[in-house]
Structure formats: C-alpha cells, structure tokens
Amino acid sequence: MTTAASQSEVRVLSTLNADGSRRWIKPWPSPGRFLRRRRVVAYALIGVFTVLPYLTINGKPPILLDIAAREFTFFGVTFYPTDTLALALLIVSVFVAVFLVTALFGRIWCGWACPQTVYMEFLYRPIERLFEGRPGRKPKAGAWRKPAKHVAFLLVSMALAHTFLAYFVGIDRLARWVTTPPTEHPVAFLVMAGVTGLMMFDFAFFREQTCLIACPYGRFQSAMLDRHSLIISYDRQRGEPRGKARRAATDVSLPVTSRRGDCVDCGLCVRTCPTGIDIRDGLQMECIGCAQCIDACDAVMTKLGRPKGLIRYSSQAAMEGARFTLLRPRVALYPLLLAVLIAALGVTIARRPATLLTVARATGGAAFYVEPDGSVVNRVRLTVRNQTSRPATYTARVAGLESARVTSADLPLTLEPGELAQATLAIQAPAGVFENGRREVRIEVAPHTGEPVSKPIRLLGPWSAPGSVGGEEGHP
Numbered sequence: 221m222t223t224a225a226s227q228s229e230v231r232v233l234s235t236l237n238a239d240g241s242r243r244w245i246k247p248w249p250s251p252g253r254f255l256r257r258r259r260v261v262a263y264a265l266i267g268v269f270t271v272l273p274y275l276t277i278n279g280k281p282p283i284l285l286d287i288a289a290r291e292f293t294f295f296g297v298t299f300y301p302t303d304t305l306a307l308a309l310l311i312v313s314v315f316v317a318v319f320l321v322t323a324l325f326g327r328i329w330c331g332w333a334c335p336q337t338v339y340m341e342f343l344y345r346p347i348e349r350l351f352e353g354r355p356g357r358k359p360k361a362g363a364w365r366k367p368a369k370h371v372a373f374l375l376v377s378m379a380l381a382h383t384f385l386a387y388f389v390g391i392d393r394l395a396r397w398v399t400t401p402p403t404e405h406p407v408a409f410l411v412m413a414g415v416t417g418l419m420m421f422d423f424a425f426f427r428e429q430t431c432l433i434a435c436p437y438g439r440f441q442s443a444m445l446d447r448h449s450l451i452i453s454y455d456r457q458r459g460e461p462r463g464k465a466r467r468a469a470t471d472v473s474l475p476v477t478s479r480r481g482d483c484v485d486c487g488l489c490v491r492t493c494p495t496g497i498d499i500r501d502g503l504q505m506e507c508i509g510c511a512q513c514i515d516a517c518d519a520v521m522t523k524l525g526r527p528k529g530l531i532r533y534s535s536q537a538a539m540e541g542a543r544f545t546l547l548r549p550r551v552a553l554y555p556l557l558l559a560v561l562i563a564a565l566g567v568t569i570a571r572r573p574a575t576l577l578t579v580a581r582a583t584g585g586a587a588f589y590v591e592p593d594g595s596v597v598n599r600v601r602l603t604v605r606n607q608t609s610r611p612a613t614y615t616a617r618v619a620g621l622e623s624a625r626v627t628s629a630d631l632p633l634t635l636e637p638g639e640l641a642q643a644t645l646a647i648q649a650p651a652g653v654f655e656n657g658r659r660e661v662r663i664e665v666a667p668h669t670g671e672p673v674s675k676p677i678r679l680l681g682p683w684s685a686p687g688s689v690g691g692e693e694g695h696p
C-alpha cells in the first residue's frame with residue numbers, strides 16, 4: 221500500500237493523481253485551538269463583508285468600486301479618474317503592507333483571512349459535510365444528498381454573488397435589480413448569473429486549486445519570506461525517524477535503526493490539510509498557513525502523552541536552532557516605506573481641489589457670433605465635479621474681464637458629492653476687447669461655499685471691425 225508520504229513524492233501537484241486525474245481533497249476536520257480561533261475570525265469577516273455595503277460614510281458605502289462612474293470610494297475618500305497619483309500611492313501602500321505582514325507572519329492572510337479560505341473552509345465545506353458526512357467516516361446514505369448539496373451551494377453562491385456585486389454597484393441599485401423583473405435590466409441579470417456561476421465553479425469545483433494554481437501570492441511568498449518569518453513547520457529533529465513503534469529515539473540502549481522520533485506517521489496532518497500536502501516535506505508553496513495540521517498533530521501528541529508542538533508556528537531559523545530576531549532589514553524598511561507612502565497619500569488627498577473643472581469651447585456651430593449691438597458671443601462648455609462630501613451649488617463668471625456677461629440655462633449648477641455635470645455658457649463681450657481676433661480669459665467657477673477655481677480659455681472675436689455673423693474668416 222502506498223503511504224501518504226510516498227504518494228506526495230510522485231505527485232507533481234497535490235490535486236492531481238499520477239494518471240493526471242483530479243484528486244479530490246476532502247480534508248478531515250481537526251478540532252483544536254487554532255480551528256476555534258480561525259472560526260471566530262472567519263465568521264466575523266463574513267459578517268463584516270456582508271454588512272459593509274449597507275453602511276455609509278459621508279453618504280457613500282465604505283468600499284465602492286463604481287466602474288460605470290469610474291470612481292473608487294474607500295472609507296470616506298472617493299478617488300476619481302484624475303486621482304492617478306493618489307490611487308497609485310494607495311495601491312503601492314497595500315502592496316508594501318502585504319510585504320510587511322508576510323515578512324512578519326508568513327501566509328497568515330491566506331490561512332486566516334483570505335475570502336477563498338474563509339468561504340471554502342467555513343461555509344462550503346461545512347455544508348458539504350452536513351449533506352455527505354464527515355470525511356474519514358462512513359458517508360451518509362441517500363442519493364438525494366449530492367443534488368441537495370449543490371442546490372445549497374447554488375443558493376449560497378447567489379447570496380455571495382449579490383453581496384460581491386454590491387461592492388461595485390451599491391446597495392440601492394442592487395435592491396432595484398433584485399426587486400424588478402430581469403427583463404428590465406437584462407445586462408445586470410446576466411452579470412449576476414455569471415458571477416453566481418463563477419462562485420459555483422470556484423467553491424464547488426475548482427476549490428483549493430485557486431490557491432495552488434491561480435493565486436499569484438503563493439508564488440511570490442519565497443521572495444517575501446525570510447528565515448525569521450513565521451511559518452508552520454514540522455520539527456524534523458524531534459519527529460524523525462518517524463514510525464509507529466514506541467518512542468525510543470533517545471533510548472541509547474536500542475540499536476539506532478529501531479529508534480523512533482515523535483511522529484507516529486499517522487498521516488492525520490496530511491488528511492486534514494486543505495491543499496493536500498505533507499508539511500513534513502518542509503515549507504511548500506502550497507501551504508496556506510491554515511494551522512489545521514497543528515491541531516491534528518497536537519491531538520495525536522496529547523493522546524500519546526507527548527508534548528504538543530511537533531508541528532507548530534515557528535520560523536526556519538528557529539527550527540535550525542537560531543534565535544528569533546524581529547529586527548531584520550526588510551522588517552525595518554517596509555514600515556518606513558509604508559509611513560512615507562501613507563504620508564504622501566494623505567498630502568495628495570488633502571491638496572486635492574474641492575472642485576474639478578475643465579473648460580473647452582463648445583462644439584458645433586460657428587466659432588463665435590456677433591449680436592446686432594456689436595457684442596461678440598462665444599459658447600463654452602464647462603465640466604464640473606463636486607469633489608467634496610457635501611452637495612454644492614456652482615456659479616460661473618469670466619475673471620479679469622468685467623465687461624463680459626455670462627448667461628446659461630444650466631447655471632446655477634447643483635451637484636451631489638462626487639457628481640459630475642456639464643454646463644454650456646454663452647459669454648458675451650464687447651468687440652473692442654479682442655486683439656487680433658482673440659482674447660485670453662479665465663473662467664471662474666465658484667461653489668456656494670468654499671474656494672473658486674478657474675481655468676484659462678481663449679475667446680474668439682472679429683479680426684477687424686465687427687460685422688455680420690462671424691465665422692472662420694473672423695479669426696486667424
């Protein structure tokens with residue numbers, strides 16, 4: 221019979237059999253202190269993820285990635301397409317924070333907080349066990365169980381897909397979609413069906429392969445970890461040579477070949493592993509740091525009356541007998557870099573104008589026209605965005621040209637926080653203000669409270685004496 225260890229030697233991927241077929245991993249649950257703690261963390265995270273879209277900060281959800289409006293809201297700060305620098309700083313900050321956490325605590329994110337692990341291990345697998353029974357025990361009888369499990373998976377996936385999409389469209393739009401027939405919003409319905417299908421594919425079929433094949437984080441871990449990073453390790457010195465015989469590794473009266481370490485080769489650490497690996501083979505990319513093997517092995521050690529911790533949170537250096545040291549170059553560098561990035565991000569956001577303004581000549585029609593009284597009219601298009609957290613009402617004027625008069629059916633312009641709108645202005649100025657058929661001015665837009673902003677634009681007028689309707693010959 222092939223042992224778990226020898227199987228792993230011939231296996232390229234823990235989810236593939238030697239003949240290339242899928243090896244379905246059904247980890248045995250291992251009750252223990254880490255499972256208890258992870259369960260609390262996981263259900264708290266599921267609760268936060270579910271509730272967050274219903275909360276508001278400054279009138280917006282804490283996290284909203286509004287692709288249609290090209291806006292990203294993050295805990296009260298909304299990033300617009302013009303906030304390239306702030307967004308770049310935010311993204312780089314997140315990456316540096318991930319580097320720092322990984323350098324200190326290894327793959328703690330994967331095992332304790334990643335949605336893939338949280339939903340797979342604490343929602344989908346418990347549902348599977350509810351219908352089919354616990355792995356390692358006699359399966360529950362009943363042909364209806366498998367289809368019923370998939371119906372339950374589908375319902376959970378639908379709920380999850382709705383919650384997930386709330387982060388992109390907001391809870392109000394989502395509620396409209398849910399409460400109106402799909403014929404009224406076919407695209408939204410298809411998106412929802414597609415996301416539900418993806419959830420089903422991921423959690424019912426693809427499962428741990430997302431961590432092993434699709435997720436890049438595991439592949440980068442070797443670059444992010446160092447010898448002092450917290451990892452889950454098997455104490456080879458204490459455990460080897462493994463074997464089922466009575467513990468006698470230190471019994472010098474026995475021949476060396478019959479001495480045994482603390483590992484009784486029960487295979488429970490392998491059977492409980494959600495990625496199907498054997499931690500006794502050393503640190504592996506597939507290890508998501510879930511600590512299930514610790515709980516499994518601790519239970520075995522307790523039963524045998526041996527000290528816990530044959531598998532434990534440790535570091536490569538500690539396993540080799542070196543002293544743990546927190547002060548390493550990368551652990552000092554990352555927080556420093558993070559502080560600089562966060563400060564730069566804060567300054568960038570604080571210096572962001574409250575009003576975003578762009579000014580351009582209105583398209584269509586003549587470049588300008590001349591009124592019977594000789595005054596010249598230019599049409600200008602304003603684009604205004606309210607970048608504050610309160611509604612604002614805007615008026616416009618021509619700065620530095622007091623004789624110019626602004627009329628517009630669009631003004632005053634009232635905008636909600638983050639709202640963007642356009643207004644067309646007719647700017648009427650005496651013909652005498654134009655020099656060589658042009659006049660440089662600034663259009664000033666002022667909110668009812670706060671600082672006005674202005675942008676330059678060139679007004680066009682008659683090249684010589686005003687006459688009839690102007691056009692191409694009226695300016696150079």
Ligand code: SF4
Pocket residue numbers: 454459462482483484485486487488489490500516517518520530531
């Ligand atoms: S659970 Fe512990 S004793 Fe059992 S095989 Fe794994 S390391 Fe050895």
Ligand code: SF4
Pocket residue numbers: 452489492493494495496497498499506507508509510511512513514
């Ligand atoms: S080796 Fe242990 S910590 Fe790593 S994934 Fe498997 S059970 Fe989790």
